[in-house]
Amino acid sequence: MTGTTSSSLAPKPVGVDECGNPITVDFRTHFERRLLRAPILQDVDWRGGKIKNCREPIAKHAAVVQRTGMEAPAGQACKNCRGGCGPFASCRVLVIEGHVIFAGGCASCNYNSSGKKCSFRKAPQLANWILAPLRKQNPNHPLLRAIVPPSASSVSRVTTSPATHAVASPAARLAASSASGTAASLSGGATKSSVTPFLESLAGSTIPGSQVMTRAMGKRQAQAPLTDPRTLARKVQKQSTYSSKTSSTPSSARKGKSLGLAFPARWYTTPLLEKDFLQATNQNDFAAVRAVFRELPDVIHRVESDIKRIKHFLSKKGEMDTPEPKEESTQSEENPFAMSSSDEE
Structure with a gap:
């Protein structure tokens, strides 16, 4: 009885529906509308059936890619997914309208770390199962132009590949x-x-x-x-x-x-x-640049919050260099000729 009560009182995940899929009614940007145009392949497969929050935009984007992206073939998942890390049970990457979402990183690695730790993005080039649909949709993509033929010398491989993922x-x-x-x-x-x-x-x-x-x-x-x-x-x-x-x-x-x-x-x-x-x-990866642009307002809010908290702490301890300005009274000056309640009686 106690277990049933505690499970019923557990907080529900934010930003997802009853099936654990992300709520996308607030998707309005060009990047988000592109994600919505991708065909849905499955429900989000949360690792261990544990549904997590999708409060932040990047988490919602990752959950949408998990529903619509291609699953990595057996033995070709990224390093984190092979090690059982990340919120999702499978390793998926989305190629839509000639663009590689998350610069080739998988949805699980982009849920809360912006994909910087995904081994797909650290590799010299993306896997063939990712490049194949990209080649069909956009043969002139910078990632395809960066691929060097096997017959090329090692010198040309260094000088003609400015768009590789391992950048100095x-x-x-x-x-x-x-x-x-x-x-x-x-x-x-x-x-x-x-x-x-x-x-x-x-x-x-x-x-x-x-x-x-x-x-x-x-x-x-x-x-x-x-x-x-x-x-x-x-x-x-x-x-x-x-x-x-x-x-x-x-x-x-x-x-x-x-x-x-x-x-x-x-x-x-x-x-x-x-x-x-x-x-x-x-690489003209506008999706990644837009993702950074969308996250900057959250950084601004965090900086403002930090300023307020530090200011409150110093003010409480009496260590502020300059005293905080006192709030001016919004009440109008009392009319000396106005009758008070006692006079009316």
Whole structure:
């Protein structure tokens, strides 16, 4: 009797119906409408039959992909799904209208971690069972153009595959582009920098927190004399080891243009510094960029909530630098000629 009562009083999962499928009545964006156009193949197969919440948009998107996506063949699931991790019992990926949802990551890995830990996205290229429907729907997709024929040399495999999933750091890509520019200047030819288009649009600026230099600085480094090759390597190493936690200069005191507003990166980070985001912009993976864009308002709400909580704590302890402004009374000034209730009696 006690077990029945406790199970009946257990809170119901949020954002799902009685069958455990996501509620999609609030889907209004272009990306969400594309998900709704995919044919439904099954109900969401929650691992162990334990239905979880779909409160956040990314969780709802993952649950929809789990209903409509292709199941990985036997033995070809991602590493997390093979190990029994994730909320879903099967490993599924969705290819719809010539686009690979979640940049090729499975729905289970994208439920609460944005797919960064999915082995499909870390692999040099997607599996054939994912690329086959993509090739039929969109033969010109960047992921297909990045595939190198087996007969190609190892050098061409490195230089002609800018859209692979295993992307080096921005500083390493800059070093490679600067080296190629130096070789072209010695041979009398002109080589275009391989810096991502997203970073090319930020020429002449630096990114706070990592000090990644853009194309303008890359050109100046490419013109450095070849007699001292340690110059470029030393600068790249200094940039990669920079940490805002140990820096004695506050971010607000840095000069020059920056990628957005300067901020202390000790407590918060920006997606513009993540290699997954830079990779998505380089591959024109607009679905991944939109997913980041939709999550930023939640970050804003969290920052505002943190500010209020810290301010309340300091005010309660009497440690605020400036006292909080007192709320002005909304009541109008009392009329001295108005009759009170006692006068009326």
